[in-house]
Amino acid sequence: MPELRKDPILGRWVIIATERSKRPNDYRSTMPAPAAEHRLCPFCPGNEGKTPPEIMAYRKDNSKPNTPGWHVRVVPNRFPALRIEGGINREGEGIYDKMNAIGAHEVIIETPDHKQTLSTMTNSQVEEVLWSYRDRVLDLKKDKRFRFILLFKNHGEAAGASLDHAHSQLIALPIVPRNVIDEIRGAREYYENKERCIFCDIVRQELSSQVRLVSENDHFICITPYAARFPFETWILPKKHDSHFEDSQKYEFESLSRILVETLKRQGKALNNPPYNFLIHSSPFNHNYHDEDYYHWHLEIMPRLTNVAGFERGTGFYINPTPPEEAAKFLREMEIDP
């Protein structure tokens, strides 16, 4: 069973793989080349047997599970960082603390077409991917062991993707991770002070100043954040206050799919299809934060253009060589196909 271990100084949790752990030689070997051929790709139709049995799939043709005919397919990660079975089992080890790394680790295969990506798919295909995110979150929320779900995407080998067929991932955790606790704490302090959501204030200031605005549509804005950690980092936020991604309405998912595809197209054209990560920060559940009033879900997109080095590791401080105002201008002025 993998372990969750707590750093005794920082309180930071780390997932330690105790089974099938990697030995020095495993790191020496080069990364496996992404399977370019469809017949080898475990995410291509016809190869459903190369993944664990599917958790859910959207199928228009009444085809059977684990056969072709799907357009979005969700499967357990074959090499999960956490295990779905078992109890949490909190334990001490001298001055240290650990628990079993219980959780879910799933893969959302975004399209059956090996050659498509989120930026080449139609808005309605991308909207279906967003619906699959929602369906999985609603299902996993029923499991009272879990307190937070991260939806994220690694696109390109340099961003951590081990397969190039378009996919996102989901990890459900028994604890609320540090970054989210810190965001919630910051938003709560602001709310206690001003009785306003800080994210709503950001949306207002960015719409008014326009300098970091990349685009907006009926329900969302895309901005480069004021203190962006990475060059060309963008955030997509709902204009209307909403703490939980999964509570979004049909018209919101439609609007979100449009701005997401558009942003990825702008980024792809400006930066020559860079590797990137995106992730959704949404309110935890089964918890005591009562953060509906002050937490505001959002999606963060981080192209991988620079290398995090010793300074960032040592300080938690980032050096961003492109001011977000310039990045926003570049992205805003990109001519993209509608």
Place this chain on the structure above:
Amino acid sequence: MPELRKDPILGRWVIIATERSKRPNDYRSTMPAPAAEHRLCPFCPGNEGKTPPEIMAYRKDNSKPNTPGWHVRVVPNRFPALRIEGGINREGEGIYDKMNAIGAHEVIIETPDHKQTLSTMTNSQVEEVLWSYRDRVLDLKKDKRFRFILLFKNHGEAAGASLDHAHSQLIALPIVPRNVIDEIRGAREYYENKERCIFCDIVRQELSSQVRLVSENDHFICITPYAARFPFETWILPKKHDSHFEDSQKYEFESLSRILVETLKRQGKALNNPPYNFLIHSSPFNHNYHDEDYYHWHLEIMPRLTNVAGFERGTGFYINPTPPEEAAKFLREMEIDP
């Protein structure tokens, strides 16, 4: 003037390069190949004119500044993330906060020999590098604008090094960075609770259990930390409680140089000379923490074997595929030349 900007939600500071900022095309170009030829390397003897004028150098032969004859040489970074001149100038921008990115960014050239690295240099050469760290910290501490200095090293292109001639770096900051504040806070809470230094307790537990002990000598231990973020991450800690690196005595620097060289040799042999970062966490200065009793300086070494991806970015959580007990065993059992 580059800016320090504060993330309004997290309170996290970011350095934004506002001058000579990088445009999209700057990221498209591939990294410049490290200068393999001595005549092109700005850190090789004879090329002193290719760096800004030296801040200090250790010379045995009474040679003149900025000429050959040195064995350790410290110069300003040619592309500094922060500027040494000017005032801090705190300012608001709507709901956002910023200040001038005042600070020092220096490069410590560890050897005149282009082919040497810390793991091939003699202990006494490495000890001189440590003395140069101390001398720079003591000098920069006099500048009352600074509150923290990070000493760090990026070794290898994948770890962020842009030149392969052996060098470390130093950044002096006008604020105490988040990671260090978090460590100090955690250590203070432990001290308030138990009236013991948590790092001293870690040293005691690791010496007693031995499972994560890589090596020890008269004044230092090298361990793999219990909640290691990265595979084969190691920490070197002084056995005797000490909050400030720069207060170490001659016999301690001698002992530290031995364990550092030995650890880098073990790591290089086990992992086939991986790229790595190391950094020194030491107590801030010109501040109000009074942390001499509970903060304990240490050196963290992180080989770059895995890729940080969307999950880590989104949660602040790390997934470590090698348990620290196994990593310690591998490193401990490596046969290295004395």
